[in-house]
Amino acid sequence: MSTSTEASEKFDGNTKLHVHTRPITASLILIGGVAALVLAIAASVSFGAADIDFATVWEAVFRFNPDLTSHQIIQELRLPRVLGAVMVGACFAVAGAMMQGMTRNPLADSGLLGLNAGASFVLALCFAFFPGLPYLYLILYSFLGAALGAGLVYGIGSLAKGGLTPLRLVLAGxxxxxxxxxLSEGIAIYFRIGQDLAFWYAGGVAGTKWLHLKIMAPWIVAAIIGAMIISRSITILSLGDEVAASLGQRNTVVKLVGTVIVLVLAGAAVSVVGSVGFVGLIIPHLTRHLVGVDYQWIIPCSVVLGSLLMVLADLAARMVNPPYETPVGALIALIGVPFFLYLARKGGREL
Structure with a gap:
């Protein structure tokens, strides 16, 4: 990411950081993005194997009648599904933005750097050895799996001569x-749990229930609030460790807190949607291109745009080949793979 317009000045003994940003554009993105998200949610709830008009959707949400089949479909299937997509999209987007800011690696993404695969691997172990484990424990084990994947990637990438570089990090990932x-597939075959893991391999929010959202929401909300709190520190850190240290920032503390937040976001998302990549790669780059390099704007805009992308992808997954569903991860990969190749070719210097 470019830092040519970044500078710092001293005012009244305190350091005031100036970074290239576009607050008006960011505000418009937040307002327009929220409006588009509401419309996308309404469309996602309405369209599916059985199309339901908006008036029925409104009644099912605000005047629920359990005797009506259409109301049951909306309340028990579609609403938790679309709200799950909102949460998961926000998780992946914010996690990717924070990883790119902390590591100054334009190719950083929870899917590319092993977090998603690590969480899926531990979930496979849970299905094999602890069948019937409550969903709360699955989320906790997803966090541990994400940490395992990240630890292996950073550890292997750091062993190379010359230290950890963006390219080595991606290759290690x-x-x-x-x-x-x-290993996950081997476990699935040996223990005959392929059907249970198929959902996580394909990636999708079709199986999301209200219980999942109830357990997942507090973790996600706390993590996003934490990301907002340290957003200015992430902005300073994105200028480089030496610059951040010269401004008096405790880089180790910021990286530790940021890493915990990323693990919570990635682990919670994978426990619901499975292994979906590229959301955390595409959205932060798009957001930086639109609003600048200030993470106090990047993170909230990433929440909105990430949620919007995931809701639209889930809607498209149902509309491509009805009544069958296309895996959400496959649809996003159709955009993500060319975008990744473009970034790799440019070396990440276009933003």
């Missing part, structure tokens, strides 16, 4: 992800 996915 690809290798570790391939290993963990292979």
């Amino acid at each position: 690809a290798a570790v992800s391939a290993l963990l996915v292979a």
